[in-house]
Amino acid sequence: MTDRRRNILKTLLLCLSQFQWLVGMIVGLAGLYLWVMFRRSSLFFSSSSYMLPVYFTLATGALLLFTGFLGSWVFTRDSTCLQGLFVYLLVMVFCLGSTASALVVHQSINLDTEVHPLSGVFQNYTGSSQDPNSRAVDILQESMECCGVQNYTDWLDTSWFIHSGGYALPLSCCNTTFTNCTGTVFLPDQFYQTACHQKIRTVFRFILLDIIVVMFASVFLEQVILLVITTQLMREPQDQHYQSLRD
Template identity: 45%
Template sequence: MRKTKQHFSTIVLQMTSQLLWLVGLVVGLSGVYLLLKFRQSSLFFSHTYITIPAYLALASAALLLAIGGLGIWASLRESVWLQAVFFYLLVVVLCLVATAAALAHVNTKTVHSDLAPFRNILQRYTGSIQDPESNAVDATQEELHCCGIYDYHDWLTTRWFNHSGGGGVPHSCCNSSHPVCNGSLDLVSLLYPEGCQMKIEEAMRFVLHIIIWSSLAVALVEAVGFVSVARLMRDKNLSEYHLVDREQD
């Protein structure tokens, strides 16, 4: 009976190790996704600490991939030492993903205030292709299909609008499905109706929620790993204890 239970725990540990690879891949991709999203709009953020969950997610993913391999090795070797290392690394990863999830949750609440520099950058817009900030604004409007901070009215208070004669908004505000659009305010129906800030916030919150939910998935898989490796270590110690008793008898 004891061997049957030990064999079952070994199978569970092997399956858990494979699941650790899977959730590690998801966590790692969520970290990469957050970094890519931040890179596209980094000029609009007042701080870079929103990327901390991404780095924690990448560190967790690397450890999860290593732990998955270690778990399979420990199940095949039936080594208590390897199982103990596996258990310890699970605790380390649990701390990392818990911290990543907590910071991601906090950042979902502060992403709006973190985008405060966006208005200042819009005010400094020049339209020059040699201006990194102007290029970032145009690229964001074209990629996210948006115009201004909340809508095209935000452009009406910019210095660029006054210097350009007040006839229109940048061409990057034009809906790509209307090739005749030139940014003129006489044809506002051809402009993107939504602002960019809300779209950036939605994109960042989406990827932050991915990190939160993937961290919860890691915690659930690790819970199974804790139980399975603990049972293996207990069964191993019990079998060695009975073996010593028999030798003494």
């Protein structure tokens, strides 16, 4: 009966460890995607603290992958030392995940204040492809399909618009469905109608909240189950092999 119970626990450990590989890849890819998005939009954030949840998320994903591999290895061996190391790493994953989740919650709450410099970046737009500030604005409007801070009329008050003749907006404001768009202010229907400030908030909050869901629903719950299974395995007596004695 004990052997059967032990085999069931080891099978559950193997299945959950392999599932942890998948969870680790999801968390790692989410952190990587968040890192790319933040780096691309770094000019639009007031401080570098927004990168903290990214680093903790990437660290959690890497540790999840390693513990998934270790859990599969523990399945093939009855080593109390390996099982103890596995439990220690599970606690580390839980701590990292908790820290990352707390930072993500804090970041999503303060997202409005973090994107406060957006107006200043648009005001410094020069239209030159060699200018990192201008290139970042064009990439933002094209990739997020938005125009202006609150709407396209924000461009009418910028120094670039006034000095360029007051006729056209940047081509990055053009909706790609209008192939003949030249940026003229007389055809505003051809511009993206979504505000960039709103789009940044929506996109980043969606990504941040997704990470929270993954952390709580997958990581935390799975770590608790793995901890219970591993501690039960450590408490179960190992198989004893008896040999008959002959004179």
